[in-house]
């Protein structure tokens with residue numbers, strides 16, 4: 497009887513410990529488990545041909561560098577050839593690859609007419625495509641009421657249609673070989689939405705709909721697998737390159753002076769978790785620290801909470817949205833004043849976050865949080 501009791505206690509303790517680890521987690525629990533107990537990328541992802549879009553910066557660049565250490569053949573795509581050449585050099589210096597193992601292939605995701613030719617070029621060079629990583633894309637920082645329709649059109653053309661087009665070009669080859677993996681970098685904003693990203697969020701929702709349907713259509717090809725990655729804020733150039741109210745208007749650069757990225761997940765950590773997801777064939781993964789990860793877990797229950805808490809939950813999420821909008825305006829003001837009086841020292845006010853970015857305001861700090869992604 498005693499032994500049985502111990503067994504029950506152990507059965508209860510293990511899941512409890514696992515759940516407790518959620519508080520310290522930077523990914524969903526299944527990915528956390530795979531990192532602990534699952535297959536290693538170093539065993540699973542060798543000798544493959546991997547095509548990475550958006551490889552000239554941020555997550556795509558880091559992915560290329562980490563993949564280069566696994567002995568894969570790499571295809572690096574984005575629009576800026578010089579940046580791709582720089583990433584190629586990084587891969588050659590840090591990895592185990594030789595010149596012939598890396599193909600720099602300039603590609604504009606919005607120029608869908610070029611995708612077929614690009615796919616042929618990869619097949620001609622390496623003879624196969626094992627993994628396509630749909631990573632290239634742009635973010636958004638503008639309110640619905642203030643953003644031009646062109647901005648929404650561009651986000652759909654780039655983040656959604658560009659990805660769909662390239663996937664459609666690569667898919668027949670994977671179907672012919674009855675194997676392959678399509679990794680798509682989505683975003684946690686589609687699980688817990690954030691103000692200022694409406695068009696971006698919509699384009700990523702469209703991707704989710706597309707890939708979940710495609711998986712059903714390919715049910716007879718179990719060796720063609722999908723991995724949809726939902727990162728929270730990750731250190732990269734996404735905010736700097738984000739679309740704003742108009743296509744030609746540049747977003748305020750929050751990376752000025754190295755500030756504003758301190759709270760985001762390091763790119764290397766995000767990419768390591770992506771590789772673990774790929775090695776373990778995980779279909780959907782959330783990669784983020786708190787509070788975004790917690791937000792993703794509790795967001796689906798918000799309507800229930802609304803009933804229970806008499807609008808309390810809505811009130812709180814509404815306040816987060818307001819703070820985010822205000823912070824965005826503050827940054828514009830900050831940069832504007834800096835341009836007007838470049839030599840004048842800014843009034844730096846600590847907003848209570850150790851090492852956090854200063855806020856500029858008459859009379860004192862205003863907002864307790866800065867939430868960008």
Ligand SMILES: NC(=O)c1ccc[n+]([C@@H]2O[C@H](COP(=O)([O-])OP(=O)(O)OC[C@H]3O[C@@H](n4cnc5c(N)ncnc54)[C@H](OP(=O)(O)O)[C@@H]3O)[C@@H](O)[C@H]2O)c1
Pocket residue numbers: 549550551552553554555556573574575576577579603604605606630631632633634635654681682683684726727728729730731732733734735737869
């Ligand atoms: N960083 C985050 O916090 C975060 C969070 C969630 C999801 N994501 C997703 O992660 C992916 C990578 O973004 P990132 O954070 O690494 O941002 P990033 O540093 O700005 O990189 C974006 C990449 O996309 C490429 N790109 C942009 N427009 C393109 C076009 N028309 N054709 C082809 N490539 C294009 C860029 O290269 P070129 O300019 O040279 O073309 C660049 O290599 C995106 O899909 C983004 O939505 C990022």
